[in-house]
Amino acid sequence: MKWHKLVLISVIGVLVLTGCDLTRTQQEEPQAVEGGALPQAAMDIAEERGLSPADISAALKTYIPSGQHDEYLMFLSGGHSGQLIVAGVPSMRILKNIAVFVPESWQGYGFGSWDSREVLEGGLVDGKENLMADTHHPALSETNGDYDGQYVFINDKANARVAVIDLRDFETKQIVKNPNVLSNHGATFVTPNTDYVIETTQYSTPLGWEYAPLDEYEEKYRGLITLWKFDREKGRLIQDESFSIELPPYWQDLCDAGKLVSDGWVFCGSFNTEMATGGVENGNPPFEAGVSQRDMDYLHIVNWEKAKEVFEAGKTETLNDMAVISMDTAVEEGILYLAPEPKSPHGADVTPGGEYVVVAGKLDPHVTIYSMEKIEQAIADENWEPDPFGIPVLDFDAVVEAQVELGLGPLHTQFDNDGHAYTSLFLDTAVAKWKLGPPYHDEGWELVETLPVQYNVGHLVSAEGDTVDPDGKWLVSLNKWSVDRFTGVGPLLPQNEQLIDISTNPMQLLYDMAMGVGEPHYAQMIKADKIDAWEVYPEVGWDPLNQTKSPYATAPGEERIERNGSEVEIFMTAVRSHFTPEIIEVKKGDHVTWHITNIETAVDATHGLQIPAYNVSLSMEPGEVSSIDFVADRDGTFAWYCTEFCSALHLEMMGYLLVEE
């Protein structure tokens, strides 16, 4: 390979721009521009393309020359794709669409491999396969409230599941199903040291989603906040060490964990404190109206440190193998409080220092800022009234620090390194930048500027913008509609993730990223150099599910086919450009177990395998062992092959499965 030719390309580029006739044998280092005017050739391009000075600066800020890397990685939920999307910032290129809840053939996920089968089986619902999902909120693992680059978690809103992805290989290692609810939304969020992953219900059902008519809603329907214990060493959520807290059947929405001065607490917005049950077909208000009647909903304020003590003290009930702290216990033990919040809020976001919770009430033009200090004082003062379930509702005026009018439809807030907050305005289809008050600014709590976005921004994300130490760079507006932004590709349009430079004043819109592989709802952005991903697996013969040497690893020379009656077990190796063995002869009805070790150690030397008619698709990264098994229930001649274009003789990397009647 001729990596060094890149230099040449840049030189050629220079020649194009200068019109010089230097021959290619005279190689020179590409020269960065220095003070003075840009080359006339660049001017000509800009003029020909009708680029404005703003366009030119945007182009230059976002362009990554070949071989250079992005500064940040952004993890975006895929929405109802059920996956997790990884993109580079500022280039906004999609680097990987990680298969999480839904099978994905390219990654060999859910098409026979034992490791993906085990992961997906963790997500069975009612014991049955359920291969669709709706991922919403990725959460990067944290140490002391800052991203540590080790793991990322994500929820499935549609079925109340949580997944764990290991950032050494960017693969999904675990899916857990919440045994008591079928819907989550305030998930996933982590506590500052990733001791727990938070999952909170959205649409209430009876716990265990048992049948109950809607006229028993207040009595039988419930919400739930679950704290999944994370074992960082094992890379697994541990159900036995996890617990839930029963909540009223208000529809809990997004959450955020407290940090620093608010560490030990978690905050969740809610809507439908009206406890409306819809039924427009029977003359009732439709859900959209029924759940939007009250001027105030409730911010849920949960003391998870206290809840942990209560759980450890055994003051729980066990429901479907999960420990649950009842609402009564939660009230008695000082675990659960509410505070009024202006109507139907979406985001509840904790400031970098942990002093405040910013609530964006989507049907109210303000953000409302709650003070942790005031919340603790109100609790100490018992300055509350009970809600219908006996939960203390803290006095609004006693806990609110400020309200800032931003515009229509505020949803979600991120932060920078200079005491500013950035809130998405769905109805105004804009991003509002505003100033925090003390200790960030002596004079604060005021709007600074508003930048229109295209169109209908839901969430937004800034660089490390929800950690204790935001970076004050790049902000991405996750717009729900794109309308006219991209070339038409039919009635299902891509979303538009817009990159904004927040290091300038005012902010500058830089780039429209088309999102044609899912509908991201939420994202987190981490400095790329914080992630230390493996280039290849640490050892040839690796089991990626358990991150250890596989018992089925096969060394060159040890390839074999073992037969025991109708049991056939194959130990195979794969290397450019052949499998060993190549010919598999079995009888119809044989149970075939097939282990393949990719014995490559070179970066990018991935091999794949597909077996026609048998629904098998594997991707084996360098060093990986993949195992499948199936009953050879169809006789015939089946040509299987490597599906990754691995070498010039890639097409020749194949074999036959011969199934004799």
Place this chain on the structure above:
Amino acid sequence: MKWHKLVLISVIGVLVLTGCDLTRTQQEEPQAVEGGALPQAAMDIAEERGLSPADISAALKTYIPSGQHDEYLMFLSGGHSGQLIVAGVPSMRILKNIAVFVPESWQGYGFGSWDSREVLEGGLVDGKENLMADTHHPALSETNGDYDGQYVFINDKANARVAVIDLRDFETKQIVKNPNVLSNHGATFVTPNTDYVIETTQYSTPLGWEYAPLDEYEEKYRGLITLWKFDREKGRLIQDESFSIELPPYWQDLCDAGKLVSDGWVFCGSFNTEMATGGVENGNPPFEAGVSQRDMDYLHIVNWEKAKEVFEAGKTETLNDMAVISMDTAVEEGILYLAPEPKSPHGADVTPGGEYVVVAGKLDPHVTIYSMEKIEQAIADENWEPDPFGIPVLDFDAVVEAQVELGLGPLHTQFDNDGHAYTSLFLDTAVAKWKLGPPYHDEGWELVETLPVQYNVGHLVSAEGDTVDPDGKWLVSLNKWSVDRFTGVGPLLPQNEQLIDISTNPMQLLYDMAMGVGEPHYAQMIKADKIDAWEVYPEVGWDPLNQTKSPYATAPGEERIERNGSEVEIFMTAVRSHFTPEIIEVKKGDHVTWHITNIETAVDATHGLQIPAYNVSLSMEPGEVSSIDFVADRDGTFAWYCTEFCSALHLEMMGYLLVEE
């Protein structure tokens, strides 16, 4: 919505660059730059980022300002993702990953909807579900040899299937399974008026993939070229009007249809004319060596016009409901010829005027150019020797016009509008530009320049580069390895699709596009304005599978639930922000049929639906009707909801399914 705010953004951008303190109320049109130096602010950005003049020109050539559109659309196969990827050029943004052979939750494809179920059932193999695939070669529909923007076809190499995608809505409408082979590769390619879609076998098996031991390879294993008749009005491949031609068990590779002077012919490369059968485990040469022994393989030259006459005359056998012209008949009727081609070629590409076929022999440093005129003369002269199957092998020297030495590992060739060809060099990891001879250039058949790419280019694509009228713009190098090009995302790396400007001399490498959603093998690039995609469906109540009004369309006011014993049929509407009806009450065991009409007419007003535990995921674009049915086999309370963030009250757009024991 405030579309007009874009103007404002650009103005702000100008202010940033000029340092001017103009307030935002003074709106001005953004000004394109004019002759003279670029703004100093742009210079400063370039200097700070270390951009070379070549980088700057690349950034300016590829940047698309917000609201402007790409010039071309590129259709890339997804490889073992089983899908088809649509990207804009020159921005290289992924606009849509179209679900083809593999279920995809975001598009509601393969998760309950009747239309996707019907399409996927067309792809059953041995009557069983087979939901993995390996898409390789998309083919845009053509009229008179030029893309017409109506349809795109793609093959599944792993299971020998072909799919039809309608470019009015960019959705898959049909999958057909070849009943006689399990592997294809020379697929899909269209005849110049899309009368037929060509599908050719790669790995030979007995026809119908019946069992036969490998020592009966020469006798029983066969290849097949199939011409699938396409009915443009219906948008469907018609098996009854399609036919196959039996081929020797050489592994046929890529094909191309003749055009203009070669119209009526199709050309396919091949390898493994050695008829090696592998078995390294038994001391045989591994496939990679066994199939690479001979210096020459065979270009297959097929007269499909003649074959069509023979098919229409009934001189066929019927094998598994498909008409097959036997090899003997094909020879007798002058349908099938071979010509020697240097070893293990990959591409066989017809020049824009149809005069030549360019064969890239991947183990030979030359491209070999065959003349259609000379082929016809050699056939007239009977200047041939028979191969072991009695097929005429035309004399090499009699049919070859020229050979051009390009470098190591030539694979695939595209063309421009100025008589140049561009050939990928896998081993040299470069793109070679070379000059065609007469009638394109009096003095031709010579290498012009070589541009290194990063790394290991497989196929390449230029703008309309395989039509009768190439555009001479953008070329994309589909590289199989990216190695160090992108931020690390674990051992499975994205591919690198590199954009090259071929309108300059020399060529300029512009951009590295990360491909993290599949492994494209082949692509076609069409002028975007040739496609007239629908923004919304033509009528509310649309059936997208049959592109007509749906019998299940439900108008507002006509929503209802009909019950007949255990049969429950729901006629529902969806509109921002509610479904009608909202509450579905059934008994356990009821068979539920559920029709939803998205009654929106606004662009981008898509609604989704997921039903927890029941594995249902739908995407309903504006006007679309989607239907599902299932047995309510689990009692309980299930909250279903709209999965597309459609409005500020999107979270409120939900309902309950109550299944009583």
